[in-house]
Amino acid sequence: MSTDNHIWQLAESFLSGSMQEQEVAMLEQRQHADPAFAAAFQECVSLLSSLQNSGKQANFRSMLADISQQETAKQETKTRTIPLRTHYLRTAAVAAGIALVTSFASVAIYRQADHSHKADVVQLGKLHNEVEAIKTNQHQLNQKIDAIKANPPAPGNVSGTGFAVTNNGYIATSYHVAKEADSLYVQVHDGQYYKAYIEAYDEKNDVAILKIEDKNFRFSKTDVPYTFANVKAGLGTRVYTLGFPGDEIVYSEGYISAKNGLRGDSVQYRLELPAAPGQSGAPVMDEDGNVLGIVTSKESASEGTTYAVSSKAMMQLIRSLPKQDVIHLPKANKLNNLSRENQIKKMESYTCVVQVYK
Structure with a gap:
């Protein structure tokens, strides 16, 4: 490297x-x-x-x-x-x-x-x-x-999606997106790029936490508007996601089709929700604005079957950080009383492209 x-x-x-x-x-x-x-x-x-x-x-x-x-x-x-x-x-x-x-x-x-x-x-x-x-x-x-x-020197070798964990530049994504990167850039809602690095990762569960290097960076003037689910949601729960399979953010919706994921993995969900390359690392949201999980892969034989690791795995990774690197997760959900359209408008400011150079 x-x-x-x-x-x-x-x-x-x-x-x-x-x-x-x-x-x-x-x-x-x-x-x-x-x-x-x-x-x-x-x-x-x-x-x-x-x-x-x-x-x-x-x-x-x-x-x-x-x-x-x-x-x-x-x-x-x-x-x-x-x-x-x-x-x-x-x-x-x-x-x-x-x-x-x-x-x-x-x-x-x-x-x-x-x-x-x-x-x-x-x-x-x-x-x-x-x-x-x-x-x-x-x-x-x-x-x-x-x-x-x-303006980074060239398009990344790999790209994925990330979303804010905190307003000051901590980002959740899939570990396989950022794995073995020589350098990472994050493109936020206004089109600006920021250099980032891997703060922590869980290779087994395919979760990574990135941190934007700029200490003055903020996603928005207000705190992250959503919260993270502590327990897994039930079968049939309606969900949606925002991700970047291309240059433009894409909305997809579906439902939890099985509480366990690939090969019966209890940390994952199986979703009936369309996804494409580039959407790995995207947040999986419920109708009340809670983050239930992170898109990690899709089933090649099925157009709409997608797998997501539960947010519980991400929270366990964050809790494992040393005291000096503690991350304070948002406690107030400001999306639960909004229409889906207004939820998406707020989510866009906290969803980003992860550009990876190898």
């Missing part, structure tokens, strides 16, 4: 010219064969080139050393090293840190410098220009990263 650290190492070797011809050829072949890897690699090359070509870091350190020697000859100079993390979506944070440190340094030097010396004034002016240039470079990097978040 490729890692971001490995991609950064390849990009650095490529830019430095230390790669042998055979390694370059293999790198080109891999880019042709794997569009997602190619996009990530090219972004790393672009960001590294942007930092290397500027020459800002070397000039800046040299200028700081000259001024420090002139003004504080009797004081020891301490240098703080800020490491560049090996994840290209973190580059903006690194640039912001550099700009912040340099701003503090420039303020300290302005206070210490003797403004009667014209040479020092000229140097301080140059330093100010360097700081402003770094800030500009930081802004450009932030714009690139925002563009990556809004």
Whole structure:
């Protein structure tokens, strides 16, 4: 499985010219064969080139050393090293840190410098220009990263459906959708994409909990409007689901045809409810707005037979998380008194596409 650290190492070797011809050829072949890897690699090359070509870091350190020697000859100079993390979506944070440190340094030097010396004034002016240039470079990097978040490099190798467990970015889906992913993106109701990762999973019952990386993310201004059933529903219960077999959200309805699922699995339901590839991970709702389960598979020999793992399995997975990762499930159901049409309108804001890159 490729890692971001490995991609950064390849990009650095490529830019430095230390790669042998055979390694370059293999790198080109891999880019042709794997569009997602190619996009990530090219972004790393672009960001590294942007930092290397500027020459800002070397000039800046040299200028700081000259001024420090002139003004504080009797004081020891301490240098703080800020490491560049090996994840290209973190580059903006690194640039912001550099700009912040340099701003503090420039303020300290302005206070210490003797403004009667014209040479020092000229140097301080140059330093100010360097700081402003770094800030500009930081802004450009932030714009690139925002563009990556809004538009992933290519369509995912696999896609499925997910739905909100909490308003701040925890999502339930089928584990087989996200399994062995190099990276995950979630496309929410307004069309925006967000990077996500697997918080927890239960491979046996085919349940996974994802978490959107953006700490400020919210599905909506209000809390999740539905609740999760603690016990399995009875035979004949009317159900519906919302999922993404394509680019557009699709509504399907049906009923529980057997309380046990595939090969008598008591954790699952058997449903008479149409489903298609891409709807794995979709919520199974009852008429009162409770989540009964998660769509996991369909019977190939039957057009309308679908299997869903009960929400009880998802809740058991959530309860197994360590204390520091505790997830607080919604307690108030705001769908139970609404018409089906209005239930769906609210559900759409909390149902999403899961794009998987392998």
